[in-house]
Amino acid sequence: MNALEDFRDLCAAGSFASRHIGPDEGEIAAMLAELGLPSLEALIERAVPRAIRAELGEGLPEPADEAGVLADLAALAAQNRPDIKSLIGLGYHGTHTPPVILRNVLENPGWYTAYTPYQAEIAQGRLEALLNFQTMVTELTAMDIANASLLDEATAAAEAMALALAAHRGQKRVAPSTVLAVASDLHPQTRAVLATRARPLGITVVEVTAGDVAAIERAAPFAVVLQYPGTTGAIRDLAPEIAAAHRAGALAVVAADLLSLALLKPPGEMGADVVVGSAQRFGVPFGYGGPHAAFFATRDAHKRLMPGRLVGVSQDAAGRPALRLALQTREQHIRREKATSNICTAQVLLAVIAAMYAVWHGPEGLARIARRCNLAARLLGEAARRAGFALRHPHFFDTIAIEAGPKADALVAEALARGFNLRRIDATGVAIALDETVTEAELARLAEAIGAAAGRSMKLAAADDSIPPALLRSSPFLRQHVFNAYRSEHEMLRYLKRLEDKDVALNRSMIPLGSCTMKLNATAEMIPITWPGFANIHPFAPADQAVGYRTLIKRLETWLAAITGFAAVSLQPNAGSAGEYAGLLAIRAWHESRGEGHRDICLIPTSAHGTNPASAVMAGMRVVPVGCDRDGNVDVADLRAKVDAHRDRLACLMITYPSTHGVFEEAVREICAIVHAAGGQVYMDGANMNAQVGLTSPAAVGADVCHLNLHKTFCIPHGGGGPGVGPIAVASHLAPFLPNHPLVAEAGPATGPGPVAAAPWGSAGILPISYAYIALMGRRGLKRASEIAILNANYVAHRLRDAYPVLYVGAGGLVAHECIIDCRHFQASAGVTVEDIAKRLQDYGFHAPTMSWPVAGTLMIEPTESESKAELDRFCEAMLAIRAEIAAIEKGQWPRDDNPLKNAPHTADEIAAETWTHPYSRRQAVMPLPWVAAAKYWPPVKRVDNVFGDRNLHCTCDSVEVYARAAE
Template identity: 55%
Template sequence: MKLNIDYQEKFQHRHIAPDQTETVAMLAQLGVGSVDELIDQTIPAAIRLKNTLNLPAAKSEFDYLNNLKITASKNKVFKSYIGKGYYDVIVPGVIQRNILENPGWYTQYTPYQAEIAQGRLQALLNFQTMVIDLTGMEIANASLLDEGTAAAEAMFMQYSLRKNVKAKRFFVSEEVFPQTIDILKTRSNPLDLELVIGNHRTIDLDDSFFGAIVQYPAGNGEVYDYRSFADSLHEKNIKLTVVADLMSLVLLAPPGEWGADVVVGSTQRFGIPMGFGGPHAAFFATKDAYKRSIPGRIIGVTIDNAGNYALRMALQTREQHIRRDKATSNICTAQALLAIMAGMYAAYHGPEGLKLIAERIHGLAVLLSESVKALGYGQQNEVYFDTLTFDAGLVVNTIHAEALNQEMNFYYQGNEVSIALDETTSPEDIQTIVRIFAKAKGKTLADANFEAIKEALQTPIPAELQRTSAFLNHQVFSTHHSEHEMLRYIKSLEAKDLSLCHSMIALGSCTMKLNATTEMVPVTWAEFSKMHPFAPTDQVGGYMQIFDELNKWLSEITGFAAMSLQPNAGAQGEYAGLLVIRAYHQANGDHQRNIALIPSSAHGTNPASAAMAGMKIVVVKCDDNGNIDVADLKAKAEQYSKELSCLMVTYPSTHGVFEESIIKICDIIHQHGGQVYMDGANMNAQVGLTSPANIGADVCHLNLHKTFCIPHGGGGPGMGPIGVAKHLIQFLPGHAMVDIEQGKSIPAISAAPWGSASILLISHAYIAMMGSEGLTNATRYAILNANYIKARLEKHFPVLYAGANGRCAHEMILDCRAFKNSGIEVTDIAKRLMDYGFHAPTVSFPVAGTVMVEPTESEPKHELDRFCDAMIAIRNEIEDVEKGISDKINNPLKNAPHTAAVVTGNEWGHPYTRQKAAFPLPYVSAFKFWPSVGRVNDTHGDRTLICVCPPLESYVFEENLTE
């Protein structure tokens, strides 16, 4: 036997599922001899890349992790006392292992299909309840991207709710965190809103102001009594936003009790690692009166078709981005995975546990304050929770140097030293810090009177600022305090959710592909997870190397000159790209260029983002084949030639087709002085074969949570970095806290300089392990898998659009509108798929009454066949209704999904069998996933909006009382 010692396993063979035998079989179904022949029939020759991607050779999984360990060692994990909204945490092991590191939680999609997402919805309802209780507000959403953007969303909401339409000014306390002020500048400028930054104690606001924002505790650590300020605002119909530290609200009077209209902030302190800036779950809480203006998602209580307790995304048809250019927010995602972790942290510790943690943090701050004051330093905060500001005078540099010797990071501004404590801080750490301050003055710990102070600690928080109200009274926060109970609770919720662990999720435009374990592993390494985003640059060499390599690789893949990794969601990337274009035009003196041409088929975030960027939207028609109407585009480009800012275009199109005229379309825009913004949602059909720059785009955002393997996390996290052509580099986003200016940078888009930095590791790993060949093959197989499904299903469901040669790109639209004549809605098909063990494809987008299917390259042929078999079986069920064989009302589609309780119940009032209901195909019995509730009642949920965990006695709804 000859031995092969040169063999090295290729990661692409793990990521791309179809093997050679399956490939041959699928090609035969399509009637082509090779994958290359299929690609030639699919992608126009004019936009094909001439060369292969210039990327480093692919690494094996083993070699990648070994190399990454070397890179990680370049990050110096010092104890962080920098604060400014980011704090070290203790992640409970049961939560880290069973949620953060568990594909049963991180591979789910957004819970639009509520019946197979009840576990996640319950966890998010817990999160909302936690936020409402701690803030003292009446309603909260299911998370936003970060604290800074949540504050900006609050400003926008207040502006949209203003009674005085002439009011265009917004007061910002100078003690709001700098990164938040930076984002407020970004968001206010395109809409000509004036920010007035000053001292809340001396500012005199008049009716030209529509809102105000303060930090609680303030950025310097002081806890102000804002009651009189809030009262003065309300007398003038000015609304108040409070940016609050959630952990401090365990001890401090909640803003809802002293006059806040909106409370926002971050839940990062509730067991979510710093991760050099994210991802973290922001929160947004407000008054019930404003519930229809809240950005993002709200989870609400409803009932199913049997009258049982169920959850859903409440008011989901009113999500902001669906309002398109009339939206006041472009939010279409959240931070679900991180919100779930934060909610579980609260459930694990409960109100008493949280109080002990908060008291410990505060007590250590008091000990530090009194000890350092005993050394002769001035401590500037009279009332504080965890953050102290010392006047170090002439010894500030000595303190700085000695702190670094002790591997500690403080925050320095002039002669002031700020120290923010957290739940990882110990009494021993306080001793070390006191020694640092003592040594700077030639003293010792004994001079600080440390032990005596430790024995006589008293809080400086006055009674009127202390919390007296109860919180987290619901049973969920008092039941799961042992690890065994928490483990079982987490697993019980996980069991109610369908994820990629169970079956393919063939969502068009959403690219639900493999999130490989090796890609995920480094996210929780301490060298990456425990880094503060404002740590000194000489301590973050590992992250800088990752960013530099990812910038180069993504630039090569897109054909652009440079990237900004800051936008932490796809919609954020859209907005950032449009602001870069806006800045470019203004730098050229073309201030009048504010028209955005947007095809009628575009995702709702496109016009929403354009409106937020201060642009006027002009809709471009699509022709009967779903392509951009070039004649209409040309006419409108000519009509608005002097005002044209940009075209927003998705490629391949939202209809799943490589439009032949794309180069001509881009040329038309450029001829009239505009820029081309490409939405990167469908980048999975481009990588290695064509590129945004190759088609003529100037800017493109990339959904790293789609094409580049960051998990969807059940509705977040995401990342949406943007690539730009050379002439736009100087306008890429900067940041108030870190020097990343490009020359004429726009202000920050996200709170952290590199967005959700820790999950950039996932995309870095994917590209490094796939290499040029692997990435290109992934695209080829994404197109092959999609066309295979098209070939199998097009005899049963009309495929709405196709390219010149009858091929789709990486996705297709199945037309279900004709079934409505027999009473079958596309929703019925979506719900019936659950009985077959599948999550529905994208429903009614971009065309109402259709489903959009995208299989990705990660699914093997037998899984594609299972899905196709299910869809064909459902088509046969529809035919039974059409022919009168099945009742129009009482049939498997209308009653779907069927729960175990219904199928095994004593009563069965349907004209079809229980087996037909629950096990419609042979494979289902071996892979059965039971929906935990029947079809949810959307109307009931909106009519009786409940967005907190109800008391247990209310779980029995009135509808059941007659039974």
């Protein structure tokens, strides 16, 4: 028995948790000693109020090793059926991810562990890739401007609805319309998401027959949403419908297939006001529904209403071209309850893949792929005609709709027997969506299936054109250099590497962003997502072909319920913002079910994430702010007053726990009880869940619903600003009101409010990452991670407290998993702003902490449990060295306007210049501490001038070249 125990100990010694958690036992002891604490238990006793402490629920796994978890996931993947090719369409198509992009972007931590490009100087690579994406979209759609991607096609259409409504109301009409007209051939999941989003806003959705111009004018809508090509493949000239919308005073939104626009006349040339869609088929696998990069393009007149992020060209302090996020006044944390959208993210990693797909193939390659898909559809359509079937649409791009009559079932069965999933349109119709992966041999088998269903022997034969000359594209596209320069793999590889090297990601140094939880994204967690068994499953494939996915989803839901203490979980929301929205919809639906639909007041502390008030407004609620006290906690007296003032209409309170200020609030249970006593519900923002797992839970503190950020606490990488997953967990009384889906009944309760994402389980393709993390860590490892996250944050706060005051601490004198340091007084003492400190950190090789949020002039630091003491010390040494530089300014050793902070960051070009006029040395500028030289990171540009960029807005690749020539 002793030998067996020894064996277990030896296995445990190499556990995954010890690899995920940065500090070893010696480092943990040293940090505790620095804090004057004898143990982790003593730390938690002081940091986490005993009144809210709770153990993890039942149902969590014991920790497994990497080989075991990978074997488990391989077994689940083997239960899926990627060998059956899905030609279902509905906006999801088979595609080939070019191997050079697969290995060097999707599987490369230099790309997938980077954060949102808020610090533009150290994100120039990602920003250029996103500029490529925007250019690709504007070129193919023939629109003026495009954003840096959205979550999926259906929610992009919903964002277009919101833009159109804002634009319509902005015209100050006497009787503004609240009608949205949608074409009958819109994808059904898009129509369903539009209905979900329209209902709380008082918008009436009416369906108009595709092509019926008179119906659009009769509807008198504020917007009309059209599909191009239609959901069953039909293409038609949309110009008459768009003109009818304009005559009615409405905007025209077109949901378009991006690849088709390499052959078809683009919507912009037909007069469209907004064009949305998915870039999935540009090299991004199905992933059982996501993540995929949606696109959103519009006219220049609407650019300030456009949701999401926009990359633009500006210049740096040296007058050279530099990129940054543009028009930041549109950020929802600034607009809050006045926001037209709660989107604060993008699908950056997927947008990069799609953009690089276009870079790799170029205009000729995209046109070739489009022609191939069209020709495959024509060949198969001709086979159907020869078999005696009619085609519902004579004009199509890549999808044919076969009128099979009573033989529809036989056609689907014959195709399945030969390895293909087709789509049943209705009782007699079958659609087949062809894509770039379909081979000649597979076309032949599909023709055989059609013949077998008709009782004939069929072979492929020549087919007539299916695109009318008037609908063929005549305008050129993608003429920019970047789309025509990288045809050899060596050149493409080097281009990707050049962009990667411009950025700071987690493979270079820690990213200490408060509230964003930039922790280890372990290789073992990442490996399975590119396996065909997970990557190549269509979201609407038959259930028996996705058994492994369904099992994984059910287990993950169970684990997350145990972690949160709640009864049920929905994995459908594909971003934290979507989770917020879904949670608030559940609360509203619950009130309505009790005959209290009038409850519409949402109380939100002034320190809350900016998406909170935006989400509340989208859910049809009115926002009432609640103040915070001097310690950063919710002001309980103000809360009581607001609850009393709105008792009859109180719907909910939205809180973040631990608080946005980085402390465990002692009064959280009292706060929840006050709201419940008035008939309201408590929504918890799960952004700070990394401090709770295993120590407390949303249910334990009194909440009714919370969203989780799987891209924070549960290790899905941020991907440079997306992908993310934002599931919601709810108490039992809210479970009937979780999101559902019109095409997959198992995705949610029939009593739900509708879908909040296009796919039944949102971005299911990255769920294996969080599944692997929980399975690898197990109950004990998850708790340990929270403990070390709190230890690391308190160690950093302790080391920095004499140089930078820590703004908020809890009752025990400690912070939670993050700390806010105060930099405001440096403005008076040295003329140094918090931005100067953030830019100076780049010279030390670090991404700055969260800057000026939730308190202006501060830095919010979250080191996470994955950083070792050595890395924490390195960061602290950099911060202390910067404080010493500030002291030198305070003493007059350097001028206030010419010092290492004001001039940061320093580029290689600047250091290599013939002249150096600054009062500090070149070495002080770029190698201020000895260890910096060992792995020097060179910021590619100096400080970016945001104001110049917004005054001279340029958001496509052409502008980069123009500016580059001007700089030369």
